[in-house]
Amino acid sequence: MRTIGYGAAVLAASSLLWAQQASLHRTGPQKDTSVIDARGTAHVTRVIPVPESLSPQAKEWVGSAVSDKQTHLTIAEQRRDTDKWQTQEGAKAKTLYPVHLANGTIAGVPVRIVTPLEIPKTNRDRVMLNVHGGGFVVDSGSLIETIPIANLTQTKVVAVLYRLAPEHPFPAAVEDTVAVYKALLTKYPAQHIGLYGTSAGAILTAEVAVKLKQLGLPLPGALGVFSGLGDFSRPGDSQAMYALDGLSGYLGAVPFFGDHTTAVMYALQGISGYLPPPSPVSPASPHANDHYADKNLRNPVLSPLFADVHGFPPTLFISSTRDMLLSGTTMLQRHFYESGVKSPMVIFEGLPHAFWVNVDLPESREAFGIMAKFLDAHVEK
Numbered sequence: 001m002r003t004i005g006y007g008a009a010v011l012a013a014s015s016l017l018w019a020q021q022a023s024l025h026r027t028g029p030q031k032d033t034s035v036i037d038a039r040g041t042a043h044v045t046r047v048i049p050v051p052e053s054l055s056p057q058a059k060e061w062v063g064s065a066v067s068d069k070q071t072h073l074t075i076a077e078q079r080r081d082t083d084k085w086q087t088q089e090g091a092k093a094k095t096l097y098p099v100h101l102a103n104g105t106i107a108g109v110p111v112r113i114v115t116p117l118e119i120p121k122t123n124r125d126r127v128m129l130n131v132h133g134g135g136f137v138v139d140s141g142s143l144i145e146t147i148p149i150a151n152l153t154q155t156k157v158v159a160v161l162y163r164l165a166p167e168h169p170f171p172a173a174v175e176d177t178v179a180v181y182k183a184l185l186t187k188y189p190a191q192h193i194g195l196y197g198t199s200a201g202a203i204l205t206a207e208v209a210v211k212l213k214q215l216g217l218p219l220p221g222a223l224g225v226f227s228g229l230g231d232f233s234r235p236g237d238s239q240a241m242y243a244l245d246g247l248s249g250y251l252g253a254v255p256f257f258g259d260h261t262t263a264v265m266y267a268l269q270g271i272s273g274y275l276p277p278p279s280p281v282s283p284a285s286p287h288a289n290d291h292y293a294d295k296n297l298r299n300p301v302l303s304p305l306f307a308d309v310h311g312f313p314p315t316l317f318i319s320s321t322r323d324m325l326l327s328g329t330t331m332l333q334r335h336f337y338e339s340g341v342k343s344p345m346v347i348f349e350g351l352p353h354a355f356w357v358n359v360d361l362p363e364s365r366e367a368f369g370i371m372a373k374f375l376d377a378h379v380e381k
Contacts, residue, residue, distance in 0.1 A: 030047060031047065032044075032047055048247060050063045051350035053349050054350050055361065055362040057360070057361050058350075058362070062351065064248075066245045078137060079137075079138050082139065082140050083139070086140055086143055089357065089358075090147065092360055093143065093144055093147040093148060093359045094143075097150070097368075098117055098151060099150045100114070101113075101143075101147075102114075106158065106184070108179065109161070109179055111158050112142045112146065112161065113157075114143075114150040114157040114158075115156045115157075123154050126188060126193065127156050127157070127184060127188055127192070127193055128195075128196065128379065129160065129177075129180065129195045129196075130157055130201065131159075131177050131197040131200075132159055132160075132197065132198070132201050133354060134199070135200050136170075136204075137165055137166070138164070140357065141159075141201060142161060143159075144356075144357050144359060145197065145357075148368040148372070149368065152368060152372035152373075155375075158184070171207075171302075173200075174207050174211050177208045178211055181217075185218070190217075190219060191220075191380040192379060193379065194221055194223075194379040196222075196225075197224065197226065197228070198226040198354050198356070198357070200228075201228075202224075202229075202329070203230070205225050206225055206230055209223055209309075213309075219311070220379075221314075221380050222378035223313055224316050224318075225315060225317050225329065226367075227323055227326075227353055228329055229327075229329065229331070230331065230335065231298075231332075232297040233297035236326070238324055239324050239327065242322050242324035243352075244353055245352050246322030246324075246352030246353070304332065305331060309336055313341075314341070314342040316344055316371065317343060318346045318367060319348075320347060320350070320352065321347060321348070321350055329345075333345045355367070
């Protein structure tokens, strides 16, 4: 057996310690810290492992490194990249959940029509209406959000390809969805229509429901608010902690969130801007004055947290513990619940915003199953 002298052992140990310290430096802080400043703002570091309860596929995804550098893509580039990504994910979804796809127009609004391979006779007198995610700027969900639901509920799904911001800011998306809904009412009783969406679509789902009530139109049989918010006047707590990819990636005005606020600002005051993570100095956008932040952004259609939602149909809320819109989703759900609306909420462990768009995760299949079961149970046949 080969032996080494004491000095060589110390040198080897010192080298190993240096290597370990260098590795720790590269991987970030290795201890939890918490300092609360005079304003009550928390300055924290946390060492958070990947939850053991996740599937192997989800662990690999959540544990992958994502750059925290801000990207600067034009809207055209965002749309190009999102369309390419959704085409790929849509093909995966169609393999897992076989359906027929078609394009159409309803009330002058372009739509996707997604139908099961076979529709049971009992389901032919109902329809699900999807409003896709994508920050009101891109379409990131008209395939991914509809294909599984059409297959699992054995019901036709119509996805509204509403006008996008910033070219068509608020309330264009609301107007387009209301127009399609009114047209569907000529063929289907309101209780036979389900309305749902993810991210921007979750926000839009609640906005449209408020508008329908204001117009005196009959409300859908069920709503699905899957990772959204109902208050544009104040950023939520989870927005200060999580980015699009949860605990990794750039924390800030990511496209699916910031650009909708930009669209709102174009509409309400003709100015541009975004809603950044909560600031200890000013909780609202730095581009918004007090009147704008405290009054205009509380328009009950834009921010349904300030709307009368009594009498709304059963509404399913879904989010996850690393979702940057977790706060917004839970706050809106509480408003519905306190207004007497049947409003169950499902929170998935350890996963980021709208994780189900990664359609091949076991947790995504579970989420789609929960969505489909709720809509199937509450949308009349």
